[in-house]
Amino acid sequence: MNLPQPSPKTGVHQDVIAVAGLERDAELMLRVREGCTESFALLLDRHRAPVIHFLYRMVQNQAVAEELAQEVFLRVYRSRQSYEPTAKFTTWLFRIATHLALNRLRDTRHEKSQDSLDDEVGDGMARQVAARDLSVEQHMLREARFAEIRRAIEMLPEKQRSAVLMHKYQEMEYAQIAGALECSESAVKSLLFRAYETLRSRLAHMAG
Amino acid sequence: MPEVQSNSTQRICPLLSGGDHAERLLDYANRKLNVESASLIEQHAASCPACSAFVESQRSVWKALDEWDAAEISSDFDRRLWARIEQEERAPWYVRLWNRATDFGDANWRPVVPVAAVLLLAVGLYVKPFSGSFIGTPTSTADVTVRVDAEQLETALEEMEMLRQFSPTDSQSVHKM
Numbered sequence: 001m002n003l004p005q006p007s008p009k010t011g012v013h014q015d016v017i018a019v020a021g022l023e024r025d026a027e028l029m030l031r032v033r034e035g036c037t038e039s040f041a042l043l044l045d046r047h048r049a050p051v052i053h054f055l056y057r058m059v060q061n062q063a064v065a066e067e068l069a070q071e072v073f074l075r076v077y078r079s080r081q082s083y084e085p086t087a088k089f090t091t092w093l094f095r096i097a098t099h100l101a102l103n104r105l106r107d108t109r110h111e112k113s114q115d116s117l118d119d120e121v122g123d124g125m126a127r128q129v130a131a132r133d134l135s136v137e138q139h140m141l142r143e144a145r146f147a148e149i150r151r152a153i154e155m156l157p158e159k160q161r162s163a164v165l166m167h168k169y170q171e172m173e174y175a176q177i178a179g180a181l182e183c184s185e186s187a188v189k190s191l192l193f194r195a196y197e198t199l200r201s202r203l204a205h206m207a208g
Numbered sequence: 209m210p211e212v213q214s215n216s217t218q219r220i221c222p223l224l225s226g227g228d229h230a231e232r233l234l235d236y237a238n239r240k241l242n243v244e245s246a247s248l249i250e251q252h253a254a255s256c257p258a259c260s261a262f263v264e265s266q267r268s269v270w271k272a273l274d275e276w277d278a279a280e281i282s283s284d285f286d287r288r289l290w291a292r293i294e295q296e297e298r299a300p301w302y303v304r305l306w307n308r309a310t311d312f313g314d315a316n317w318r319p320v321v322p323v324a325a326v327l328l329l330a331v332g333l334y335v336k337p338f339s340g341s342f343i344g345t346p347t348s349t350a351d352v353t354v355r356v357d358a359e360q361l362e363t364a365l366e367e368m369e370m371l372r373q374f375s376p377t378d379s380q381s382v383h384k385m
Contacts (some may be wrong), residue, residue, distance in 0.1 A: 006331035032238060041286075044286075044289070048281065048285065048286075049278075049281060052278070052281050052285075056278050056279060057276070057278065062279045066281070066282055066285060068288050070285075070288060073289055074289070074293065078307060078308055079291055087210065116247075121283055141274075145272070145275060146275065146276065149272055149273060149275060149276050150276070153273075168238075168270070168273050169273075177243070179373075188233050192230070192234065193230055193234065196234060196269060197268060199269045199273075200265045200266060200268075200269050202264045203268065203269045203272045203273075203319070204268045204269060206268060206271075206272040
């Protein structure tokens with residue numbers, strides 16, 4: 001198999017990048033179907049961060065999120081031969097990501113408390129790097145707020161959580177979220193309305 | 209947007225109970241409405257304390273959620289992924305076949321397993337009375353066959369899943385976790 005040789009800056013060949021400005025994801029995927037691994041590298045470049053960030057917020061563990069994201073892209077690559085651009089690529093991508101995240105959450109429900117403890121340590125360390133300039137008091141306040149937001153999201157039912165994360169952080173349209181969650185648009189609106197209602201009651205005091 | 213009867217003492221807006229208004233209000237609060245629709249909402253919210261409070265509260269939530277930064281992605285993410293892809297390309301045909309058969313891209317195949325198990329059990333229960341009446345022995349051949357088939361299927365599924373998961377990169381990441 002001829003793997004693409006990543007360029008130092010972006011990870012893909014310049015000629016593919018030039019095409020990328022005009023190409024849409026589905027077209028790139030069709031190229032992958034024809035055996036162009038560079039197009040896959042470009043798709044990976046474009047969607048790596050959104051997928052990992054979505055999964056991270058779903059499972060609240062960076063290592064697990066990356067592992068799941070690997071599986072997402074592996075499944076995309078495996079499916080290249082049967083790929084048909086019937087839906088938006090991102091909808092399809094996030095449908096795979098959501099399935100994997102929900103399966104993971106169901107499988108590890110009993111391990112949740114231990115995982116949460118581990119995450120607090122790991123992710124807390126990651127954020128310390130970003131918050132070096134803060135005083136100890138500011139840092140503690142920030143950590144407390146952060147923990148509260150995480151808990152509020154974590155306590156949402158899984159489908160509501162997925163819908164909110166796609167709506168808020170991926171800025172996906174209702175139709176796309178519906179496609180990813182395999183439900184109707186009205187069901188998505190209802191999920192979001194209930195989810196935000198819960199979040200308003202839990203987080204509204206954090207204003208200001 | 210429909211006309212609304214609201215006054216300063218109104219605590220609950222009848223339009224907030226659902227439908228287009230609630231959806232538009234949510235979009236407005238999240239700054240996702242176009243100028244024209246936003247203006248209509250603003251006109252209504254100016255005279256409706258319930259909707260005004262809703263918007264303010266939703267914006268607080270939105271602001272709070274903005275604080276949740278995602279962690280940095282590992283620098284070797286792509287390398288690990290390409291290694292997995294390469295490894296899979298080199299895997300025996302039956303492993304690749306199993307991988308493709310079990311993930312279907314976006315399909316969630318897991319529910320199929322319990323359904324298959326239930327069907328197998330149902331077939332077993334259906335076959336058992338017949339086998340007893342025809343052969344007249346406590347453990348008929350058909351009974352044994354069904355039971356063995358179920359066990360074999362289960363073992364085969366487990367072994368293939370193990371094969372699928374077995375890779376150096378996987379085990380590394382598990383240790384890392």
